[in-house]
Amino acid sequence: MTASILVADDHDIARAGLIAMIGGQDDFHVALDVRDGVEAVEAAAHHKPDLALLDIRMPRMDGLAATREIRRVSPGTRVMIITMHDSLDYLEAAIEAGATGYLLKDASREDILRTIRRVLQDDAFFDGPLVAKLLRRAATKPQTNSSALETLTIREREVLSKVAEGLTNKEIARTLKISPGTVKIHVERIIGKLGAGDRTQAAVMAVRGGLVATSRDEEP
Numbered sequence: 489m490t491a492s493i494l495v496a497d498d499h500d501i502a503r504a505g506l507i508a509m510i511g512g513q514d515d516f517h518v519a520l521d522v523r524d525g526v527e528a529v530e531a532a533a534h535h536k537p538d539l540a541l542l543d544i545r546m547p548r549m550d551g552l553a554a555t556r557e558i559r560r561v562s563p564g565t566r567v568m569i570i571t572m573h574d575s576l577d578y579l580e581a582a583i584e585a586g587a588t589g590y591l592l593k594d595a596s597r598e599d600i601l602r603t604i605r606r607v608l609q610d611d612a613f614f615d616g617p618l619v620a621k622l623l624r625r626a627a628t629k630p631q632t633n634s635s636a637l638e639t640l641t642i643r644e645r646e647v648l649s650k651v652a653e654g655l656t657n658k659e660i661a662r663t664l665k666i667s668p669g670t671v672k673i674h675v676e677r678i679i680g681k682l683g684a685g686d687r688t689q690a691a692v693m694a695v696r697g698g699l700v701a702t703s704r705d706e707e708p
Contacts, residue, residue, distance in 0.1 A: 491538040491608050492519035494565075496528035496554065498546045502593070506541065506570070509597050516608060525549025525557075533561040539608055544571045544578055552578070552585050559586040568607050570600070576621055583688050589613050610672075611656050636682050637697045644681075647674040652691035 493510070495518055497503035507518050516539070520531045526548045532540055540558055542551035549557070555567045568589030569582045582590050589607040591600060606613045640648065643664075650660040657671040664671070675687055684690040 490514065491516035492535070493517065493604070494519065494528060494531055494535070494537040494540040495521040496523070496525065496540065496546065496551070497521075497543040498523050499543075502543070506600075510601060510604065513601070516604065523547075525551060525554030528554045529557040529561060532558040532565050536562050537565055539604065540565055540567045541570050541604075542567060544569060544573055544582075552581050555582065555585040555587050566607050566610075568604065580692075583692070584685070586685050588686055606656065637694065639681050640678060644674055644678050647671060648678050648690060648694050651675065651678075651687050652694055 490513075493516055495503055495507055497506065500523075503521055503523075507521060510516075511518060519537055520535060522528050522531055524546045525542070528540060528542060528546075529549065531537070540554075542554055544551040546554070551569055551571070555569070558565055558567055566589070567585075567587045568591065569578075569587050570591050570593055571578070572593045574592055579590050588610075589603055591603050591613070595603070603613045646664060647660060650663060655663065657668045657675065660671045661668040675690075679685075679687065679690050682690050682693050684693055
C-alpha cells in the first residue's frame with residue numbers, strides 16, 4: 489500500500505509543479521491538493537493522509553497554524569514544510585508546531601523525494617544548514633529543563649549527540665554499532681524523557697543545556 493500525501497499551496501503553478509515533481513513514485517502518491525491552511529486541516533481531518541506537505545504563507549490559515557491543527561485532528565499525519573523562506577524563526581516555529589520536516593523549495597527533486605521518504609519512515613529531516621544555524625542560536629539561550637537532561641543514560645546521550653549532528657537512525661546505528669531498531673527505541677525514550685515533540689526539539693534542548701556541543705565559529 490502506497491503512502492498518501494496532501495499538498496497545500498495557494499500558488500496554483502507551484503502546487504502543480506510540486507505534484508508533478510513527486511508524482512510517479514511506487515511508494516507514495518499525491519491523494520489530495522488544496523489551496524490554503526483551512527482546506528488542509530479539513531482534508532487531513534477527513535482523509536487522514538500519511539503526510540501533509542505545506543507551504544508557510546497561505547491565506548486564511550498559514551502553514552504553521554495548519555501544522556498545529558493537523559497534528560491535533562490527525563495525529564498520525566506527519567507534516568513537512570516546503571517553502572522558499574530560509575528563516576530561522578520559521579524553522580523554529582515549524583519544529584515547535586510539530587512539523588517533522590522543513591525543506592526549501594529550491595531543493596533538487598532528488599532531495600525532495602529523499603526527504604519525503606525519510607519523513608514517511610518517521611525519520612525527521614530539516615534543511616541541514618538551517619538546523620546548524622538554529623543549534624548555534626539555541627546554544628546562546630538558557631535551558632530550563634536541565635533536570636530532564638540529567639535523566640538520560642550514557643547511551644542516550646551518545647544517540648542524542650548524533651541526532652544533533654543530523655544523522656538518520658541508520659547512520660547512528662552504523663556509527664554506534666547497534667541496530668536501527670535499538671536507535672529508534674533510544675530516540676523515543678529520549679523524546680519522552682525530555683518532553684520534546686520530536687527528535688529535532690530534543691536536539692535543540694540538548695544544545696541549550698550544554699549536553700551537545702555545537703560550533704559557533706560560523707556566521708549565525
